[in-house]
Each structure stands twice: as structure tokens, then as C-alpha cells.
Amino acid sequence: MTGCVNSISPQPVTLLRLRAPPSPASRSSFSFSGDSVHSLYRLRRVSRSPSIIAPKFQIVAAEKSEPLKIMISGAPASGKGTQCELITHKYGLVHISAGDLLRAEIASGSENGRRAKEHMEKGQLVPDEIVVMMVKDRLSQSDSEQNGWLLDGYPRSASQATALKGFGFQPDLFIVLEVPEDILIERVVGRRLDPVTGKIYHLKYSPPETEEIAARLTQRFDDTEEKAKLRLKTHNQNVRDVLSMYDDITIKIEGNRSKQEVFAQIDSSLSELLQQRNTAPSSLLS
Ligand SMILES: Nc1ncnc2c1ncn2[C@@H]1O[C@H](COP(=O)(O)OP(=O)(O)O)[C@@H](O)[C@H]1O
Numbered sequence: 001m002t003g004c005v006n007s008i009s010p011q012p013v014t015l016l017r018l019r020a021p022p023s024p025a026s027r028s029s030f031s032f033s034g035d036s037v038h039s040l041y042r043l044r045r046v047s048r049s050p051s052i053i054a055p056k057f058q059i060v061a062a063e064k065s066e067p068l069k070i071m072i073s074g075a076p077a078s079g080k081g082t083q084c085e086l087i088t089h090k091y092g093l094v095h096i097s098a099g100d101l102l103r104a105e106i107a108s109g110s111e112n113g114r115r116a117k118e119h120m121e122k123g124q125l126v127p128d129e130i131v132v133m134m135v136k137d138r139l140s141q142s143d144s145e146q147n148g149w150l151l152d153g154y155p156r157s158a159s160q161a162t163a164l165k166g167f168g169f170q171p172d173l174f175i176v177l178e179v180p181e182d183i184l185i186e187r188v189v190g191r192r193l194d195p196v197t198g199k200i201y202h203l204k205y206s207p208p209e210t211e212e213i214a215a216r217l218t219q220r221f222d223d224t225e226e227k228a229k230l231r232l233k234t235h236n237q238n239v240r241d242v243l244s245m246y247d248d249i250t251i252k253i254e255g256n257r258s259k260q261e262v263f264a265q266i267d268s269s270l271s272e273l274l275q276q277r278n279t280a281p282s283s284l285l286s
Contacts (some may be wrong), residue, residue: 019164067148068093068270069170071155071246073239074177077187079255079262083177083201084152086263091270094144098154101134102126120222123230125156125238131162139169158241173273174246175266178254181232188228192217199264 013049068091074080081097088095105113116126125131135154138144151171155161179187190203195218201208208214222231243250251269257260 019282029230041244055185067146068172068273069149069151070173070175070270071151071171072175073153073242074236074255075179075181075184075239076180076228077184077191078177079259080152080177081261083175083263083266084150086259087150087266087270090267091148091150093148094141095150095152096135096138096144097152098131098135098156099152101138102131104168105130105134121227123222123227123232123234125234128157128159128163132160134162136167136169139167155242157238158237158245160203161242161245167263170247171249173269174243174250175269176243176250176252176264178252179255184232185225185228189225190217191223 015258070087070093072080072084072087084095084097087093102113102116106117106120107113112130116130119126131154135151139149139151154165187202187205190205192201192203192208193199194201194208194213194216196213196216201213201217208217222228251266253262253265
């Protein structure tokens with residue numbers, strides 16, 4: 001799955017980059033749980049109000065289309081992998097998963113991989129000196145630059161977010177999946193991978209279709225209850241720092257629903273984002 005680019009090409013959208021701080025109302029992150037309807041309504045209202053075409057906005061690259069840059073975060077087994085697949089399938093973004101990059105490094109047998117595994121086995125973050133450049137290099141590859149990217153599992157700390165900013169990578173949207181802890185543990189413990197197709201199963205909720213597939217399923221080395229609890233603890237310790245740095249572009253989504261329902265909300269936000277980019281400049285130019 002590392003850095004997989006979906007075979008489906010991006011929709012033919014012309015994207016325009018606006019350089020301006022978001023308006024005060026659009027700065028507040030909105031959540032689909034709780035006051036979601038109100039927040040979504042507010043985002044819509046703001047995006048269509050005349051304030052978005054105020055003179056402070058400049059067209060920076062009206063003639064060029066600029067691809068989407070999205071980040072996604074969530075606790076272990078919050079459904080990131082599933083949603084990443086659906087997002088890349090529809091929007092043609094390059095999926096860059098920090099965890100997959102690290103697992104590939106481990107598989108390569110390198111010294112960095114060996115060190116990374118030590119931390120991953122304890123449910124701890126892998127040190128920045130290993131992760132940061134790995135992610136930066138992947139983001140800088142031409143497919144990511146051309147198609148846009150979906151960054152999964154990075155940044156996981158304030159220092160990683162600062163490094164990302166320092167390299168000039170500015171995401172358009174930060175998607176945060178929220179799922180209650182007891183459900184997360186149950187999902188992790190039952191999660192299995194088919195090494196032949198790369199498909200993820202859950203022994204209870206999404207069992208393999210055939211005996212043959214069932215027989216070859218593997219479990220991630222850190223998907224035990226004990227390790228999942230450690231990863232969850234690490235996630236909870238770090239998530240707040242990262243969230244505070246992307247407050248203005250964050251959407252929080254209740255992830256304890258069907259994958260189609262969760263995706264429908266992500267899809268609606270991404271469509272909204274594309275629509276804003278497509279409509280604002282023509283208003284500006286008129
Ligand atoms: N951005 C990161 N910084 C440091 N370590 C990371 C990062 N992303 C992943 N890791 C390491 O890889 C492990 C697996 O990550 P991932 O595949 O995203 O699964 P999960 O989110 O379910 O823990 C993490 O527990 C952590 O040890």
C-alpha cells in the first residue's frame with residue numbers, strides 16, 4: 001500500500017489557489033458530531049457569502065490547476081485505511097501512509113527500519129529523524145506533486161507538523177476520525193490482512209469470503225490488545241498538539257458508523273472545497 005497511486009485518474013477539475021487567511025467564521029473547525037449541522041451550515045454560508053470574494057484574496061495561479069492536499073488522522077483502527085482507499089479512488093490522490101512507509105523500511109532490512117520497529121513494537125512514535133525525511137521525500141515525488149496527496153498518519157506531533165510547514169507543505173484540509181476507545185480495541189484485535197490482495201478484513205465484522213483467503217490472513221505485529229492500548233495512549237497524548245496547529249482547516253468526523261456514511265461526509269467536504277476553489281475566482285473576475 002505504500003505510496004500507492006490509485007489507477008483511476010483525478011476528476012477533471014480546475015483548481016485555483018487562493019492566498020488569504022480564512023475568514024474568521026471559516027477558521028473554526030467543525031464537527032459532524034454534536035453541532036455538526038450548524039457547523040456545516042456555517043461553512044456553506046460563509047463559503048458562498050460575498051466575504052469570500054473580498055479584495056484581500058488574490059489569485060495566485062489562476063491559469064494552473066493545483067491538486068488537493070489532504071491530511072487524515074485518527075486512532076489505530078479508526079478507519080483511516082478504508083477511508084483513504086475510498087478517497088484516493090474518487091479523487092485520484094497519492095496515498096502516503098507514514099505507517100506503510102515505516103513498514104516498508106522494516107521490510108528492506110535497513111538500520112532505520114530496525115530502529116523504527118523497536119519503537120513501533122512498544123506503541124511509541126518512531127523518532128523524527130527517521131520519519132520526517134521519509135515523508136518529505138515521498139511528498140516531493142512528482143506523482144504527489146502532480147496528483148495531490150492524502151497524507152495518512154502524519155504529522156503525529158507538533159514537531160512533525162512544524163517540520164512539514166518548514167518544508168512548505170500546506171494542506172487544504174485535515175480530516176480527523178473520532179471513534180470511542182472500546183470500539184477501537186475490538187476493531188484492532190480482529191483486524192487481519194490478506195497479504196495477496198492487500199485487503200483488510202475483520203474476523204467478526206468483515207470476515208474473509210472464502211476458506212482459502214481465511215487460511216492466508218496475517219495479523220500486524222502491533223495489532224494485539226496490549227500494543228493497541230499503548231498506541232492509543234500515544235495517539236491521545238499527541239493528537240491535541242497537532243490539532244491545535246490545524247484548527248482552521250480541521251473537520252472532525254464521527255467514525256463509528258458504516259464506511260459509506262463516513263465517506264459521504266468526507267466526500268461532501270472535499271466537494272465543498274473543490275467547489276469553493278472553482279467558484280471564488282470567477283466571482284472575483286466578474
Ligand atoms: N508520523 C509518525 N511518527 C512516528 N511514528 C509513526 C508515525 N506514523 C506511524 N508511526 C509508527 O508506526 C506505527 C503504526 O502506524 P499506522 O500504520 O499508522 O497504524 P496506527 O495508526 O493504527 O497505529 C505507529 O504506532 C508508530 O509507532
